Amino acid sequence: MAELKDYLSPNKPTWCPGCGNFGIWNALKNALVNRNIKPHEILIVSGIGCGSKLPDYTRANGLMTLHGRPLPAATGAYLANHDLKIILTHGDGDGFSMGGNHFIHAIRRNIDVVDIYQDNKVYGLTKGQYSPTSEKGFVSKTSQRGSIEESVKPISLALGQGATFVSRGFAGDIDHLVWLIEQALDHRGYSLVDVFQPCVSFNKVNTYQFYQQRIYKLQDEEDYDITNRELAFKKSLEWGDRIPIGIFYKEEGKPTYADELVPLKEKPLVKQELGALISESLKSEFM
Amino acid sequence: MAELKDYLSPNKPTWCPGCGNFGIWNALKNALVNRNIKPHEILIVSGIGCGSKLPDYTRANGLMTLHGRPLPAATGAYLANHDLKIILTHGDGDGFSMGGNHFIHAIRRNIDVVDIYQDNKVYGLTKGQYSPTSEKGFVSKTSQRGSIEESVKPISLALGQGATFVSRGFAGDIDHLVWLIEQALDHRGYSLVDVFQPCVSFNKVNTYQFYQQRIYKLQDEEDYDITNRELAFKKSLEWGDRIPIGIFYKEEGKPTYADELVPLKEKPLVKQELGALISESLKSEFM
Amino acid sequence: MHNNELTLIIGGDAGQGVESSGTGFCRALTRAGLHVFSVQENRSRIRGGHNYYIIKTSEKPIISWDETVHLLVALTAESVELHAAKLEKGGAVICDSELGIDEVKISDLGISLISVPINKIAEEHGSKIMSNTAALAALAGLTHLDIQYIYSVIETNFKKKGAKVVESNRKVAQKAYDYVVENYGHVFPGRLNATGERQRMIMNGNQALSLGALVAGCNFVSAYPMTPGSSIFEWLNSHGDQYGLIAKQTEDEIAAILMAIGAAHVGARALVPTSGGGFSLMVEGLGLAAMVEDPVVIVIAQRPGPATGLATRSEQADLLFAIHAHQAEFPRIVLAPGDVKQCYEIGARAMNLAEKYQVPVIIMTEAFLTKSNRTLESDEIDFKQVKIDRGDLLTNDDLDGLTEPYKRYAFSESGISPRALPGHPNAVYLSTSNEHTEFGNLTEDAEIRTRMHDKRMRKLQTALSDMAGPELIGPESADVTFVCWGGTVCAVREAVNRLNNEGKIRANGLQFIDLWPFPVEKTAPLLERSKNLIAVEGNYTSQLALLIRMMTGVLISKKILKYDGRPISPEFILSHLKEVI
Amino acid sequence: MHNNELTLIIGGDAGQGVESSGTGFCRALTRAGLHVFSVQENRSRIRGGHNYYIIKTSEKPIISWDETVHLLVALTAESVELHAAKLEKGGAVICDSELGIDEVKISDLGISLISVPINKIAEEHGSKIMSNTAALAALAGLTHLDIQYIYSVIETNFKKKGAKVVESNRKVAQKAYDYVVENYGHVFPGRLNATGERQRMIMNGNQALSLGALVAGCNFVSAYPMTPGSSIFEWLNSHGDQYGLIAKQTEDEIAAILMAIGAAHVGARALVPTSGGGFSLMVEGLGLAAMVEDPVVIVIAQRPGPATGLATRSEQADLLFAIHAHQAEFPRIVLAPGDVKQCYEIGARAMNLAEKYQVPVIIMTEAFLTKSNRTLESDEIDFKQVKIDRGDLLTNDDLDGLTEPYKRYAFSESGISPRALPGHPNAVYLSTSNEHTEFGNLTEDAEIRTRMHDKRMRKLQTALSDMAGPELIGPESADVTFVCWGGTVCAVREAVNRLNNEGKIRANGLQFIDLWPFPVEKTAPLLERSKNLIAVEGNYTSQLALLIRMMTGVLISKKILKYDGRPISPEFILSHLKEVI
Numbered sequence A, B: 001m002a003e004l005k006d007y008l009s010p011n012k013p014t015w016c017p018g019c020g021n022f023g024i025w026n027a028l029k030n031a032l033v034n035r036n037i038k039p040h041e042i043l044i045v046s047g048i049g050c051g052s053k054l055p056d057y058t059r060a061n062g063l064m065t066l067h068g069r070p071l072p073a074a075t076g077a078y079l080a081n082h083d084l085k086i087i088l089t090h091g092d093g094d095g096f097s098m099g100g101n102h103f104i105h106a107i108r109r110n111i112d113v114v115d116i117y118q119d120n121k122v123y124g125l126t127k128g129q130y131s132p133t134s135e136k137g138f139v140s141k142t143s144q145r146g147s148i149e150e151s152v153k154p155i156s157l158a159l160g161q162g163a164t165f166v167s168r169g170f171a172g173d174i175d176h177l178v179w180l181i182e183q184a185l186d187h188r189g190y191s192l193v194d195v196f197q198p199c200v201s202f203n204k205v206n207t208y209q210f211y212q213q214r215i216y217k218l219q220d221e222e223d224y225d226i227t228n229r230e231l232a233f234k235k236s237l238e239w240g241d242r243i244p245i246g247i248f249y250k251e252e253g254k255p256t257y258a259d260e261l262v263p264l265k266e267k268p269l270v271k272q273e274l275g276a277l278i279s280e281s282l283k284s285e286f287m
Numbered sequence C, D: 001m002h003n004n005e006l007t008l009i010i011g012g013d014a015g016q017g018v019e020s021s022g023t024g025f026c027r028a029l030t031r032a033g034l035h036v037f038s039v040q041e042n043r044s045r046i047r048g049g050h051n052y053y054i055i056k057t058s059e060k061p062i063i064s065w066d067e068t069v070h071l072l073v074a075l076t077a078e079s080v081e082l083h084a085a086k087l088e089k090g091g092a093v094i095c096d097s098e099l100g101i102d103e104v105k106i107s108d109l110g111i112s113l114i115s116v117p118i119n120k121i122a123e124e125h126g127s128k129i130m131s132n133t134a135a136l137a138a139l140a141g142l143t144h145l146d147i148q149y150i151y152s153v154i155e156t157n158f159k160k161k162g163a164k165v166v167e168s169n170r171k172v173a174q175k176a177y178d179y180v181v182e183n184y185g186h187v188f189p190g191r192l193n194a195t196g197e198r199q200r201m202i203m204n205g206n207q208a209l210s211l212g213a214l215v216a217g218c219n220f221v222s223a224y225p226m227t228p229g230s231s232i233f234e235w236l237n238s239h240g241d242q243y244g245l246i247a248k249q250t251e252d253e254i255a256a257i258l259m260a261i262g263a264a265h266v267g268a269r270a271l272v273p274t275s276g277g278g279f280s281l282m283v284e285g286l287g288l289a290a291m292v293e294d295p296v297v298i299v300i301a302q303r304p305g306p307a308t309g310l311a312t313r314s315e316q317a318d319l320l321f322a323i324h325a326h327q328a329e330f331p332r333i334v335l336a337p338g339d340v341k342q343c344y345e346i347g348a349r350a351m352n353l354a355e356k357y358q359v360p361v362i363i364m365t366e367a368f369l370t371k372s373n374r375t376l377e378s379d380e381i382d383f384k385q386v387k388i389d390r391g392d393l394l395t396n397d398d399l400d401g402l403t404e405p406y407k408r409y410a411f412s413e414s415g416i417s418p419r420a421l422p423g424h425p426n427a428v429y430l431s432t433s434n435e436h437t438e439f440g441n442l443t444e445d446a447e448i449r450t451r452m453h454d455k456r457m458r459k460l461q462t463a464l465s466d467m468a469g470p471e472l473i474g475p476e477s478a479d480v481t482f483v484c485w486g487g488t489v490c491a492v493r494e495a496v497n498r499l500n501n502e503g504k505i506r507a508n509g510l511q512f513i514d515l516w517p518f519p520v521e522k523t524a525p526l527l528e529r530s531k532n533l534i535a536v537e538g539n540y541t542s543q544l545a546l547l548i549r550m551m552t553g554v555l556i557s558k559k560i561l562k563y564d565g566r567p568i569s570p571e572f573i574l575s576h577l578k579e580v581i
Ligand SMILES: Cc1ncc(C[n+]2csc(CCOP(=O)(O)OP(=O)(O)O)c2C)c(N)n1
Pocket: A048, A049, A050, A051, A052, A066, A067, A090, A091, A092, A093, A094, A095, A118, A120, A122, A123, A124, A125, A126, A131, D224, D225, D226, D227, D253, D277, D278, D281, D308
């Protein structure tokens, strides 16, 4: 059985006291333990940013890539060894600004990974510029009169692009987040977990309190149907006094990318012997 | 008055006979003339691909950038001189694969450009690989068993991201396309015109006939409401026997990016004298 | 014009099948036991615009194309205009009677017009689309190449389309062949007689490179299409299912290299083919590979730039970029094959070097070489000679026996640290693009940084043992020494031969294949003993000469350079030689 | 320790205000008429982790920081541990009494402990957040710096927050000042007396660079945040509305350079600040700028790599990358300022050079320089001296008078073609990343390609007239010559001074500011007359030395190199000098 202490690293987080990343970090570890997944069975892939430092504080296989690039790296790792459970943790800048293109394309490939966004609606590590998910009007170092761009809408985009698991969590509600990540781990296919993560140093708008006053859980709504993409889209546009969290949409049974690849029919690529299939007949096509 | 011959270039198109790009090219020129816009008043920005060669055949200011990069170049040109009417023409590979990130971000900035996609659902210039908008199952040089990726959904994505003008045309229906481009030219803000463009050399699925048998016009539907984003989203998912074209969604009155920039209150940036505002007082902040 | 020794051009519009005709004829010649060397020139468009295919054939192995042409198969009138004047006296132009070429003009050039109702024959006996078949058969008829070889290529190319298609094509071929034999049987002096020699292979540079990589265990390729690199991806893509390789077309080149790194990180042997523009986008990822010490092989198929430049043409101007790409400093290996066989060898070797040194390896090729065909003896390509060397990769047994905590980035004298793949409970570790400790965790410590940087950089020194000095072309000592790299070597070899045969100027050459880490010690003596160094390169600034000066101090001030998008021919070298010496 | 001549360190955790305290004290000293030179060391995190700020001050202009430290303001116990031992005898450590530092240990080091109830004073007389103010005042008290200068900085920093905040801070300052004067008035021998000299400016490298660009008409800046380049964007961003400049934060660095090109294409003066990793992503765009001949200025603020490396530290290892980035060949200009004043000058000069030659200009700076403050005489920065030169830009009148069709890319001897901005009916034209004709239309013609490539490349030759040779530091002839570039020049200047003052070894230096096109003719004689060349660089491979060898053949085999992320100090040079000579 996996235990929490398996994930214990000698390196202590350097996040600011009170940072929402602590909640996400704990929720992730708990969800993994609850699903009996061990550190050597996973690969946590991250980018660059405050949240992306998570693998440094977690005893597990980790790959901290470049700002914005965890998704293609994770895709490569997944294609080459789909026995590994692949989890991504990265920021809103990383994921939706620098990495926005990979986001769209990962969805359409339905790669089997859990993609967790530490969405603090600001650039933390570079000290407080507005981010793609900053609300319009957000005042920051580089938007001194307030941002004049519509914020990126990860949930709506994922729905529009056909994602099979679309969800949102809150770093201040760990129980719910643990549950959400468990669901994502259980899902076969690309699983989006966009997590509202308060940044106590640079985002004085989207605080714990801000969310506590507004969020409600979709799964608490009696008539919510997580298999209805249009309904989910409608909910995804909701922002203001009431903000939904939970699973917006889920589609089961759709093949994952690896399911459809002939060379992976038997076993993961890296478990196949290199060069074993080479034969002289290869020459004949050149004759 | 602008005339068609103003746009006449000595360089003849090198597109394959029957290519859908001829239709788009003619529709664009006609729409410009109908709106009395002259070649020196516009800047056509393109990327790299068959469709992106359009500026080479058109007597107008043109900037052929890199594969996937016309949008940020157009954004820069727009910010520096918003008196120029800026029109983009580029392919589906250019726009939704290489340039996918810029697409999302151009929308959220509501830059005032007309963005025309020559969407042939294949890579033309590189000779027939599947493209991001190729349907799942599309057989090509690099998807010999049929593509296993969900196609990119430009209309759904644009709607999800809050675009203010979202439309689709067909290169085989020039009258409709002229009308559509005119509407896009009239619109203040980012205007998406995704055009189905048959590629006679490499796409034997999405042919003129394919579209002729399936498309219908949203504006012919009695109860269609172009101000309803959710309805538009629903229509955007429609694909199969019936495929809608026309204006999916339109939102008026939203400020464009340039509207909100203080330095542009009086006139375009490039019409302001360089260095005119520099004064000794700049030094005092360093004292 | 000797028998079995001639050069021909097939010219026509894009979309007319110049490429498939050329390739088909190359194959027919190969099957007839002849040697072949071919070159292609294409425009960057799908239909229309002049393309051509040069095929040189001989009973003896051929080391280069050249500008002497005997025969032209012209699919358009433009093609006649562009090429007819280049033909040797006694040569011939084959074209469709419909083109209405002026016979007088042609015979004024001292060559014959072979007017064949190509389209008509195709339409009458098959369909219009078979006119390529007719043209090839006409070519065979004129040169007396046994029609069996045309039939055999028809069989290979069309059998997937069914017996009827094969049959019609044969018919068309036969009619065209007979027509030419009947009407022009003795007009053209050149003959292509089957030699009955043992079977050879024919392939182009990109096929050879792909094959080499595949044989060396490449099982992952990720790419975004870009001419002239795409055909590597396409070849591997079409062989993936059979040979257990995953070929992923990506959203852009950034994703291509990142996917390769991700795959390599967990143990795949990954290849990323591209061209200079795509490589520009991979520059950031390149440094990531170096920092996490994951092995990836990148192919830069060069074309003229900057930017989009001339998308389908050839150039050799990305060398210094490849060596210096990415901020800061790290070890990498840069190799440049110069002919088809070297493409195969380096395709294989690169896969091993990348894993042995846990570094990115860059292979430089160029448009010319990517699509230039050459015949190879079957035993020149010996799959069994390729040994897969995974370097210091810990096995499951090694990992089971680990007693100490595993240090992925252990300081070591060679710079190479024993590598575990993620998945074993005894070797759970982190890799990061940040500077890190031996365990892979983040650090900002000045001393660890210095030691870790030293460790990485030491690999350059260690790898030098695997880097060969330049290959000598011709005699050890000579009056002039051509210094070259990449596909230009073909022309240099031929120029050296011709000069030495002529005897007035004794020539040799040095071809640099292993370019980085630069084999200073193995190079300097060779340069020093040369009297007259001349850089021959397909670029403007003579990048190899600059590199040599940077690394050895030797100044090569004489240069033969070309940067118009077309490859360097032996004639180009010889005619410019006078200007520089 | 002379009066008005001392070096102090402020050290503490990230988030404790080390940076604002340091900057505040620099400003106070400047207002007191003293000269200042400062250096910062930060970790890549938001809170916690040790940061420090070194301030050297003097009555005379200061050319470098150095490692001699007299005073430490320690905001944490860690800071005492890390720095106390570096202090000169007679020095002092100021810290909060609460830290519980062992006085005996400190006095054993021959220095005094100045224990001040910093937090307590702040809390009692203002609020906890004002402890930085208290610490600065304590520092002023100990060094007898007139408290008016602290008050004046408080006024500047807090006036936006209202009179009450200013008042409380003053109160806190006064209490802390008095406490130190009373309890430790005569413990520390160093004094900082106001000189009453005329007002100077104080700014860091990035501010100076931004200011230079702004004064030279920069009106467009596009960037994605990346340390240590971001502060250029941030400074310009906060001045945009007032000075008519658009500062666009982009989705990534690819967009940043493309937007700049788009803006430049229609006539803006565009700047793109970044760091090496961001520049890696701009490589493809760089070549586009060159091909369409649009002027853009890029700043690479260097930090250690590869990849993410040490995000907040300093290195000088991107030089060869900057010179060779992008496939193929094209003209570019590369400049590297070495001190704050040069940052200003080059910020301005680059804007002109880009437009004059219609090429991309790259400015290389480095983390050290970006945040190093220096006092400047007010007349060292003369806005009026900056003349905006738009090069061969056609005016509306020129265009009205055009009789011939406009050729945007006209062949010209200088390589520069007269440029029209899009918008005039007489100059409707195309620009493309493909090879093109004089009109800008696509061509694959070999001859036009060659001529167009020649035209572009000729700009390198033309631009040489604007490239200066290296700057001489010290006497014309010497026993050793330090060869350097970038911020390392500060330490080199100081080392040269010290050596020449000592008199045993006569030293001088050469600082390369204009790096590409490399001023060979202006450089070679200077190198040749030097007896003992020593490269001093903040990198592993001695990139400037490699460049020099490539361009001149001169081998610099002696090297003093550092690549641990920290800048080179004069002491580092002097101590390593023995090893190399
Ligand atoms: C190519 C590149 N550009 C810029 C950076 C600098 N950078 C590091 S983290 C970061 C943004 C962090 O924001 P986000 O991704 O939201 O993560 P957070 O710190 O908020 O968790 C940036 C811009 C980089 N590392 N690489």
